Amino acid sequence: MGTTVATNALLERKGERSALLVSKGFPDLLHIGNQSRPDIFDLRIRCPDNLYETVVEVDEEVCLPLTDEPGPRNGADAAENAKRYPPGGPVVRGVTGEAVCVRQAPDLSALRAELARVAESGISSVAVVLKHAAIFPDHEVAVGKLARGMGFKQVSLSHEVMPMVKMVPRGFTAAADAYLTPHILKCVGSLALRAPRAPPTLAVPQSLEC
Numbered sequence: 001m002g003t004t005v006a007t008n009a010l011l012e013r014k015g016e017r018s019a020l021l022v023s024k025g026f027p028d029l030l031h032i033g034n035q036s037r038p039d040i041f042d043l044r045i046r047c048p049d050n051l052y053e054t055v056v057e058v059d060e061e062v063c064l065p066l067t068d069e070p071g072p073r074n075g076a077d078a079a080e081n082a083k084r085y086p087p088g089g090p091v092v093r094g095v096t097g098e099a100v101c102v103r104q105a106p107d108l109s110a111l112r113a114e115l116a117r118v119a120e121s122g123i124s125s126v127a128v129v130l131k132h133a134a135i136f137p138d139h140e141v142a143v144g145k146l147a148r149g150m151g152f153k154q155v156s157l158s159h160e161v162m163p164m165v166k167m168v169p170r171g172f173t174a175a176a177d178a179y180l181t182p183h184i185l186k187c188v189g190s191l192a193l194r195a196p197r198a199p200p201t202l203a204v205p206q207s208l209e210c
Contacts, residue, residue, distance in 0.1 A: 005187050006180045013049070015179035016154065018125040019118045020052040021111075021143060022171070026131070027055045030171050051179040053123060056114045060139050061103040062132045065091055094135035106139050108146055115150055125154035127178035129171040133159040154182045 009015045022029055030050060037045060065087040070077075087101035094100045118126070126147050133140045137159040147155045158167075158174035 005184055009180055009183045010051075010176070014183065015051065016125045016182035017123045018052045018127060018154075018175070018178040019123050020050075020055045020171075020175060021058055021126055021128045021130075021147075022055060023061070023129070023131040024057040024059045026167075027057055029129070029168065030175060033172075034168050051175045052127065054118060054121070056111070056118060056126075058106050058111060058128075058130060058139075058143060059104065060106040060130060062130070062136050062139065063087070063101045063103060064132065064135075065099055065101045092136070094132075095137065096135050098135055100132065100136040102136070106142055108142065111143065112146060112150070115147060115152070119150060119152070124152055125156075125178045125182050126152050127156045127158070127171070127174040129158040129167065129174050131167060132165075133157070134163050134165050134170065154178055156181065 020030065030052075031047065033047075087103075089101050089103040091099050091101050115126075128140050128143050128147070130140050130143070137157070140157045140159055144155045144157045156174045156177040158170040161177045162170045162173035164170055
């Protein structure tokens with residue numbers, strides 16, 4: 001991703017047409033970002049264009065249940081809050097060992113119809129960014145399996161490309177991966193075709209330009 005090929009494609013906006021699959025209720029997540037800007041008092045905020053063309057909301061929900069321990073998330077009266085706001089679904093252990101409440105599994109039937117419309121528009125690359133996927137990646141894995149089964153050539157799962165808790169940077173990385181990876185693979189593939197006797201392993205220098 002750090003090659004000149006990727007950098008040029010990003011700057012010139014010559015990456016692959018892609019779609020963003022994000023948890024329901026967060027369609028503008030990457031457009032809003034973290035609201036950082038060079039001039040905090042500038043009233044004319046100019047946001048960069050999104051790398052993806054369209055957004056599909058995935059109807060799923062995962063939350064971190066409250067515990068009896070007082071803290072910023074549980075509140076001062078943690079025990080009372082835990083009773084007042086029950087998990088609302090089965091509680092399982094995530095990959096970090098932390099308790100996770102699965103309130104709703106992805107509606108794959110509805111998602112299949114949405115992805116079919118995306119595919120019909122000519123898009124073959126998707127980025128999947130679901131809430132708490134770094135802790136509980138099962139929903140992203142299920143969505144990714146569906147997308148690959150429907151013929152999408154590039155499926156970038158946020159918990160794989162950037163396994164971190166924060167959803168915004170994880171989402172930006174997944175969106176960039178879906179946008180740039182197909183372009184890089186095309187470039188590498190063209191090199192392999194040009195080489196009369198391509199070696200078993202093709203090493204790509206970071207200064208490569210195509």
